[in-house]
Amino acid sequence: xxVVGLGLCAILYGxxxxxxxxxxxxxxxxxxxxxxxxxxxxxxxxNFQGLQGSLLTMINLGFSTAGLFFIAGxxxxxxxxxxxxxxxxxxxxxPLLATxxxxxxxxxxxxxxxxxxxxxxxxxxxxxxxKWWFGAVAVLGVIFGAAYFLWYYERSMFGPLGAxxxxxxxxxxxxxxxxxxxxxxMILWIGLYPSPFLRIMNGSIQALVDRVQQETKVSLQDNxxxxxx
Amino acid sequence: MGEYALLYILFAPFAGALALIFIxxxxxxxxxxxxxxxxxxxxxxxxxxxxxxxxxxxxFQFVQKCEWSKQLGISLHLGVDGIGTPLVLASSILxxxxxxxxxxxxxxxxxxxIWLLILAAATIGxxxxxxxxxxxxFYEMSVIPMYLLLGMWGSHxxxxxxxxxxxxxxxxxxVGFILNFGSNSKEYxxxxxxxxxxxxxxAALMGILLIYKYSGLNTFDILVLREQANxxxxxxxxxxxxxxxxxxxxxxxxxxxxxxxxxxxxxxxxAAAPAATSMLHAGVLMxxxxxxxxxxxxxxLPETTRELMPIAAVLCMFSIVYGGxxxxxxxxxxxxxxxxSSSHMxxxxxxxxxxxxxxxxxAVIYMxxxxxxxxxxxxMAGWVYDQTHTRDIPSLGxxxxxxxxxxxxxxxxxxxxxxMPGTVNFIAEIMIIVxxxxxxxxxxxxxxxxxVLTLAYLFKMMRxxxxxxxxxxxxxxxxxxxxxxxxxxxxxxxISIGFGIFPMRLYDVVRSGVDPLVARITRxxxxxxxxxxxxxxxxxxxxxxxxxxxxxASKLLPLSSQVSRGEGK
Numbered sequence: 151x152x153v154v155g156l157g158l159c160a161i162l163y164g165x166x167x168x169x170x171x172x173x174x175x176x177x178x179x180x181x182x183x184x185x186x187x188x189x190x191x192x193x194x195x196x197n198f199q200g201l202q203g204s205l206l207t208m209i210n211l212g213f214s215t216a217g218l219f220f221i222a223g224x225x226x227x228x229x230x231x232x233x234x235x236x237x238x239x240x241x242x243x244x245p246l247l248a249t250x251x252x253x254x255x256x257x258x259x260x261x262x263x264x265x266x267x268x269x270x271x272x273x274x275x276x277x278x279x280x281k282w283w284f285g286a287v288a289v290l291g292v293i294f295g296a297a298y299f300l301w302y303y304e305r306s307m308f309g310p311l312g313a314x315x316x317x318x319x320x321x322x323x324x325x326x327x328x329x330x331x332x333x334x335x336m337i338l339w340i341g342l343y344p345s346p347f348l349r350i351m352n353g354s355i356q357a358l359v360d361r362v363q364q365e366t367k368v369s370l371q372d373n374x375x376x377x378x379x
Numbered sequence: 380m381g382e383y384a385l386l387y388i389l390f391a392p393f394a395g396a397l398a399l400i401f402i403x404x405x406x407x408x409x410x411x412x413x414x415x416x417x418x419x420x421x422x423x424x425x426x427x428x429x430x431x432x433x434x435x436x437x438x439f440q441f442v443q444k445c446e447w448s449k450q451l452g453i454s455l456h457l458g459v460d461g462i463g464t465p466l467v468l469a470s471s472i473l474x475x476x477x478x479x480x481x482x483x484x485x486x487x488x489x490x491x492x493i494w495l496l497i498l499a500a501a502t503i504g505x506x507x508x509x510x511x512x513x514x515x516x517f518y519e520m521s522v523i524p525m526y527l528l529l530g531m532w533g534s535h536x537x538x539x540x541x542x543x544x545x546x547x548x549x550x551x552x553x554v555g556f557i558l559n560f561g562s563n564s565k566e567y568x569x570x571x572x573x574x575x576x577x578x579x580x581x582a583a584l585m586g587i588l589l590i591y592k593y594s595g596l597n598t599f600d601i602l603v604l605r606e607q608a609n610x611x612x613x614x615x616x617x618x619x620x621x622x623x624x625x626x627x628x629x630x631x632x633x634x635x636x637x638x639x640x641x642x643x644x645x646x647x648x649x650a651a652a653p654a655a656t657s658m659l660h661a662g663v664l665m666x667x668x669x670x671x672x673x674x675x676x677x678x679x680l681p682e683t684t685r686e687l688m689p690i691a692a693v694l695c696m697f698s699i700v701y702g703g704x705x706x707x708x709x710x711x712x713x714x715x716x717x718x719x720s721s722s723h724m725x726x727x728x729x730x731x732x733x734x735x736x737x738x739x740x741x742a743v744i745y746m747x748x749x750x751x752x753x754x755x756x757x758x759m760a761g762w763v764y765d766q767t768h769t770r771d772i773p774s775l776g777x778x779x780x781x782x783x784x785x786x787x788x789x790x791x792x793x794x795x796x797x798x799m800p801g802t803v804n805f806i807a808e809i810m811i812i813v814x815x816x817x818x819x820x821x822x823x824x825x826x827x828x829x830x831v832l833t834l835a836y837l838f839k840m841m842r843x844x845x846x847x848x849x850x851x852x853x854x855x856x857x858x859x860x861x862x863x864x865x866x867x868x869x870x871x872x873x874i875s876i877g878f879g880i881f882p883m884r885l886y887d888v889v890r891s892g893v894d895p896l897v898a899r900i901t902r903x904x905x906x907x908x909x910x911x912x913x914x915x916x917x918x919x920x921x922x923x924x925x926x927x928x929x930x931x932a933s934k935l936l937p938l939s940s941q942v943s944r945g946e947g948k
Contacts, residue, residue: 199451241487245404249490252527262501262520271512275451278588285588289581296523296577297570304530304566345448352450 153194154280158287160187165294169301174222174232177302181258182215184291191288192273196362200276201355202348207269209347210257210340214266217254217333221247224326228319237306244321248307250330255303257337259295265340381431385441385457385507387424388467391417392474392500396493404489411482414492418475421503425471429884432464434891439509439602447512452598456509461892462743465885466506466670469750470663472874474499476867477655480758483765484532484653491532494524495655502663506670511587511599514671519580521664522635525648525656526573533565533651534764568644568651575644576635583631583671586624590679593620605678625683628676629691636668638728639697642721646705649717650770654761657713661720661757662750669727669746673896681900685734692732692818696825698725703832707839712760712770715840719796720753722829729822730811734900738814740893744885745807748795751875752804755792758867759785763844766856772840777849782858786845788868793837795875798830803878803885 164184171177185207192204222232224247229236241248253264260266270292278285322330340347395417402410432440439458447453459467477495484491497520504517591599594608613620634641645665649657677684702722709715727749730742762785763778764770779786794801798808808830816823859865878885 249400256523259523261523262516267516267519272451274584275588275591278585279592282585282589282592286585289584292581293574293577296526297574300523300526300530300573301566301570304526304569308531343447348448348450 151194154191154277154284157187157190157194158284160184160190161288161291162187162294165291165298168298169294171298171302172234174225174234174302174306175219177298178215178218178222181218181295181298182211184295185211185215185258188270188273188288188291191277191284195273195276195280195284196359197276197279198355198359199272199279201359202351203269203272203274203276205351205355206265206272206340206344206347210265210269210337213333213336213340214254214258214264217250217330217337218258220326220329220333221251221254224322234302234305239308240319241307243319246322246327250322250334251307252303253334254330254337255299257341259299260292263338263341265337265344268341268344381427382441383443384424384428384431385443385459388421388428388471389457389500389503389507391420391424392496392503396496396500399489399493399496402489404487407488410489410492411478414496415475415478417496418471418478418499421499422471422475425468428459429464429468429888432459432461432888434461434887437461437891437895442509451512452596452600453512454510454600455513456600456602457507458509459507461888461890462670462673462896463506463892464888465743465747466663466666466750467503469666469747470499470503470506470659472870473659473662473750473754476754476758476870477658479863479867480658480761481653481655482863486532491528491653494528495659498524498528498656498664499659502659502667505667508674509601511590511601511604511675513599514601514674515580515584515587518583518667518671519577521667522573522576522580525576525652525660525664526569528653528656529565529569529572529648529651532653532656533569534653534770565651568647572644572648575641579631579634579641581631582627583675586627586631587675589620589624589627590675601674601678608679621680621683622687625676625680625687628680629672629687632668632671632675633691633728634668636665636672636724636728637698637721638668638691639694639701639725642698642702645721646709646714646717649720649757650711650713654758654764657716657757657761658754661717662754665720665724666727666746666750669724669731669742673731677896677900685900688732688734691728692822695725695728695732696822698722698728699825699829700832703829703836707832707836709836710772712763712772712775712840712844713757714770715772715836716753716756716760719756719833719836720749722833723749723753723796725829726808726811726826729815729819729826732822733811733815733818734897735814735818736890736893736897737810739897740886740889741807741810741812741814743889743893744803744882745811747885748802748804748807748875748878751871752792752795752802755788755868755871755875756796758871759789759792762859762864763856767853772843774850775844775853776847777845778853778856779845780849781853781856782845784858784860784865785868786841788872789841789845791872791876793841795872795879796837797834801879802875803882804875805879806882806886 161184164180164182164187168177168180168184171180189204189207192200192207225232225237257264257266260270274285274288277288395414398413399410402413404410428441437460439460442456442458445455447455478492481491481495501517501521505514505521508514508517590604590608593613594604596603596607598604630641637645649661652660699722702718702725706715706718706722709718727742727745730738730745760770763775766782767775769775795804798804812823812826859868
């Protein structure tokens with residue numbers, strides 16, 4: 151209960167702080183706080199869907215957040231900073247980079263069809279099953295998530311070409327292409343057909359849930375007065 | 380091939396979007412033709428769907444089911460009934476027309492078409508989902524692309540353009556600017572739209588998850604839930620659970636419809652959006668709201684719907700009158716059409732609230748009719764904007780000399796929007812009004828007032844744009860001459876007038892979807908009267924309800940009355 155509360159705080163605080171960051175790496179750090187808040191909520195919902203969603207979200211973060219940090223690295227290599235003021239209108243100059251930035255970013259905010267959606271949906275489902283208001287608070291994070299990413303993306307990639315953007319800026323190198331393409335493939339695979347991943351987890355999660363719920367039952371029997379779980 | 384029609388309709392735009400990724404922006408013709416052919420496949424398949432749907436059999440047809448996650452009870456379950464079929468058709472017509480309307484887009488055309496195709500495919504996906512998970516999946520998917528379509532290809536309002544000095548640009552990057560209600564930049568519109576719609580989508584999601592949790596059936600399948608879910612009379616928070624779910628679902632989805640207090644994102648969003656996006660948005664995206672309310676609240680919670688639907692009947696009056704008056708005083712072409720759409724959506728809510736055969740069929744036909752009419756108006760407002768780069772009505776005028784074709788089409792569009800006899804809007808409007816008269820006479824009077832208001836603001840706008848003295852600044856404006864520019868308008872006009880003169884097929888299809896739904900909702904005696912709990916069926920109400928239908932119908936549509944009598948359940 152307390153841990154879920156902390157997780158909910160992390161979701162909201164992370165998302166709210168991410169909204170006002172001008173530096174992309176700081177934004178990513180806060181967005182990770184928010185995403186891991188989801189993981190915590192899912193884990194401590196202590197039911198099947200919540201655990202499944204948390205595990206899947208942890209895998210997702212490996213693709214989407216890591217992907218965004220790669221993108222931040224690419225941006226840094228080009229501008230020696232990830233401050234917003236160094237960008238603007240980049241989509242004209244580096245279309246491929248902008249496209250993959252968008253795909254991976256949308257996965258991180260949970261657009262349906264990407265892995266983020268499946269993970270967040272499962273966590274919300276689990277949170278709802280535990281206590282309905284867990285879910286009610288956690289969904290706010292989804293809204294803010296859409297806000298901070300889209301807003302940053304819009305300011306850095308669209309609009310008029312920023313003054314600091316050099317005309318010689320190069321698009322993705324082959325090495326960078328391999329990284330982002332492989333990440334995008336995984337993102338879409340989990341997003342559209344997550345069954346193989348879920349199937350692998352099912353057995354151990356079921357065992358874990360059985361254990362947790364059995365212990366709950368035992369502890370409930372111990373104090374018959376039953377302050378309620 | 381026939382049974383897979385839904386898959387073609389849904390996946391053709393996705394396949395088109397995928398193919399576009401691999402095409403370079405340096406071949407604009409190839410980009411456009413790929414997008415157009417994807418939309419064309421979808422259009423052909425949905426015409427076939429409309430032709431092949433069997434209204435005598437009714438129910439859900441062309442059903443496709445594919446297991447997605449067995450553990451959670453989620454499957455990609457597609458199927459259309461008489462309510463979904465015309466809306467799928469409307470979406471694919473508007474997608475096809477929208478591709479041609481945005482034919483001359485120069486800035487990043489490829490990405491524009493990709494997002495437009497995804498937007499339309501997601502909309503179509505909602506209209507055919509029979510699974511709550513996928514309904515939400517496609518619903519959410521149709522909201523996010525709007526941000527990019529507005530933020531990248533949208534246009535600012537006049538007020539915003541006046542403040543693009545260096546100081547104003549600095550302000551642009553602050554959080555306060557996005558939340559500043561007066562700024563009217565396209566970024567503000569996009570952010571407001573996405574935040575508003577995803578916030579309310581999430582409310583609807585909470586309703587959906589509550590249904591899933593408390594039904595205990597471990598399935599998201601609407602067909603199973605509507606037969607077996609028993610959500611009535613579970614006390615929660617001093618009221619009953621079904622009411623909480625109903626309110627969450629209703630207001631969650633009504634925000635996109637948009638119902639009166641939740642409408643404020645819509646005119647701003649329409650004004651900022653490029654023409655094709657406004658068309659799809661006002662034409663079909665708004666109908667996602669009504670459709671999802673019908674699919675989720677009406678199907679799964681019929682008794683609560685009957686109990687709480689008067690809420691909609693009250694709010695729809697405000698929608699109609701408020702939208703109408705604001706449209707009358709607005710000075711921006713797209714604001715006028717945007718507020719007019721939100722006012723016209725009030726009629727749909729009125730038809731839904733009255734909950735009888737005629738009015739609900741009228742509401743569904745109105746959704747179809749409004750898609751065509753508002754699509755035309757937005758397409759033409761977009762054309763005028765492309766030619767003159769302004770949407771300010773007072774500074775325009777006399778354009779009919781320069782663009783005779785557009786001005787004639789505009790007259791037809793206005794007539795359709797007003798509900799002139801001969802257009803399909805007339806049939807829908809009269810059905811809503813006749814159907815709701817018994818239950819909500821006050822609302823019907825207000826709706827009549829709304830029609831007068833529609834007439835006033837559309838004629839005012841028409842006069843302001845096309846007649847009177849011309850501003851010489853716009854002497855370079857030219858008409859839609861090429862076939863590509865004329866095609867979308869001609870398609871929408873011919874559909875609107877075609878169904879206006881021959882409405883029987885549309886009426887039959889819609890009735891086959893509406894009849895079982897209304898029978899389910901109105902057949903059950905209210906819980907409070909029986910003292911025995913829920914689900915008690917009274918046979919007394921049915922004969923009365925059905926016997927009045929053919930009488931009203933025969934007055935209204937003489938040609939179709941035989942069919943409706945044959946089908947009355």
